[in-house]
Amino acid sequence: MTHPPPLGMLAEVTHRCPLACPYCSNPVQLDRRSDELDTAAWLGVFEQAAALGVLQLHLSGGEPAARPDIVELTRGAAAAGLYTNLITSGIGLSAARLEALAGAGLDHVQLSWQDTDSANADEIAGFAGAYARKQETARAVIALGLPLTINVVVHRLNIGRVAEMAAAAHRAGARRIEIAHAQYYGWGLVNRAALLPTLDQVEAAHAAVARVRQELQPAILVDYVAPDHFSRWPKPCMNGWGRQSLNVTPRGKVLPCHAAETIPGLVFWNVREHPLREIWEASPAFTAFRGEAWMKEPCRSCPRKEIDFGGCRCQAFAWTGDAADADPACQHSPHHAALRAAVAAPRTDGLRYRRFSGAPAGPGG
Numbered sequence: 001m002t003h004p005p006p007l008g009m010l011a012e013v014t015h016r017c018p019l020a021c022p023y024c025s026n027p028v029q030l031d032r033r034s035d036e037l038d039t040a041a042w043l044g045v046f047e048q049a050a051a052l053g054v055l056q057l058h059l060s061g062g063e064p065a066a067r068p069d070i071v072e073l074t075r076g077a078a079a080a081g082l083y084t085n086l087i088t089s090g091i092g093l094s095a096a097r098l099e100a101l102a103g104a105g106l107d108h109v110q111l112s113w114q115d116t117d118s119a120n121a122d123e124i125a126g127f128a129g130a131y132a133r134k135q136e137t138a139r140a141v142i143a144l145g146l147p148l149t150i151n152v153v154v155h156r157l158n159i160g161r162v163a164e165m166a167a168a169a170h171r172a173g174a175r176r177i178e179i180a181h182a183q184y185y186g187w188g189l190v191n192r193a194a195l196l197p198t199l200d201q202v203e204a205a206h207a208a209v210a211r212v213r214q215e216l217q218p219a220i221l222v223d224y225v226a227p228d229h230f231s232r233w234p235k236p237c238m239n240g241w242g243r244q245s246l247n248v249t250p251r252g253k254v255l256p257c258h259a260a261e262t263i264p265g266l267v268f269w270n271v272r273e274h275p276l277r278e279i280w281e282a283s284p285a286f287t288a289f290r291g292e293a294w295m296k297e298p299c300r301s302c303p304r305k306e307i308d309f310g311g312c313r314c315q316a317f318a319w320t321g322d323a324a325d326a327d328p329a330c331q332h333s334p335h336h337a338a339l340r341a342a343v344a345a346p347r348t349d350g351l352r353y354r355r356f357s358g359a360p361a362g363p364g365g
């Protein structure tokens with residue numbers, strides 16, 4: 001049976017990154033350079049993606065610029081007809097390299113900021129000088145005429161400055177800022193006690209976002225992703241499992257979402273062994289939670305299942321041990337109270353920085 005094609009594909013071309021953000025969405029077990037797909041393999045994946053119907057390619061990582069062939073990869077993706085978006089920390093992107101990327105057909109840049117307080121930004125990134133390098137990258141992107149989005153992950157250590165960050169993104173020339181609360185799987189879960197804000201902080205952030213939207217839109221679009229731990233309803237995670245997008249990991253595994261490997265027992269097919277179309281339509285991981293047949297109560301008989309698809313499978317597994325349960329962010333979930341209780345749990349200050357396993361914890365740079 002065929003399935004409507006995905007709109008977007010996230011290509012995690014490497015897990016290598018000069019930064020060490022303690023909320024990084026990469027898995028705790030990172031893929032090593034020696035495991036990564038080579039240039040020809042990635043170019044083949046991009047051609048298959050375009051043939052499958054993918055419109056937007058997000059070149060991500062890790063830091064995609066850590067790949068020496070990032071210009072070649074971008075050129076190949078553009079030649080395949082894909083809209084190309086580079087999701088970058090901004091480190092390792094000189095003005096000359098950005099110019100080469102623009103010449104290769106790059107359509108859009110998403111640049112991450114950790115904070116507008118430079119010392120705190122460098123502390124969160126675990127990299128001295130990161131803040132200043134990111135500002136240089138933003139200027140170079142704007143000078144090339146490329147559209148720029150600023151990405152900010154919000155947590156207890158920067159949540160008081162969401163309004164400043166939106167204003168700074170506007171001054172920098174960005175057309176959009178995406179302010180998203182940290183997600184608590186993988187590295188975020190490891191660091192939850194240090195990163196989870198308080199209810200007062202979250203309410204102040206909601207108000208600050210409403211205020212800057214009034215002040216700054218439409219000159220800059222302010223997108224805001226609220227935190228699950230403080231919600232009554234789950235988000236339509238990935239707009240439904242296996243409905244609109246797919247992720248390819250550095251070693252070629254294809255996932256329905258970036259955190260799907262946290263669910264044990266799912267079998268992920270690899271582009272080294274299967275065509276992308278076959279993976280999308282028939283692989284065990286993609287069919288596991290597609291549609292509604294897998295749903296249990298309370299989702300099965302709930303009218304909101306067509307709005308939120310039961311929420312996030314990874315969050316359901318993390319809290320209930322069963323990925324087919326309702327997302328505990330939902331007030332109908334019997335596990336909702338436990339999620340809310342985490343909001344009241346004591347906070348700690350210690351961060352464990354994102355590192356390849358075996359490397360020491362603590363800030364790098």
Ligand code: SF4
Nearest residue numbers: 017019021024062089
């Ligand atoms: S979140 Fe931070 S550590 Fe993770 S890939 Fe992005 S910049 Fe690198």
Ligand code: SF4
Nearest residue numbers: 299302304305310330
């Ligand atoms: S019961 Fe399930 S479908 Fe209904 S709102 Fe909650 S998570 Fe969504």
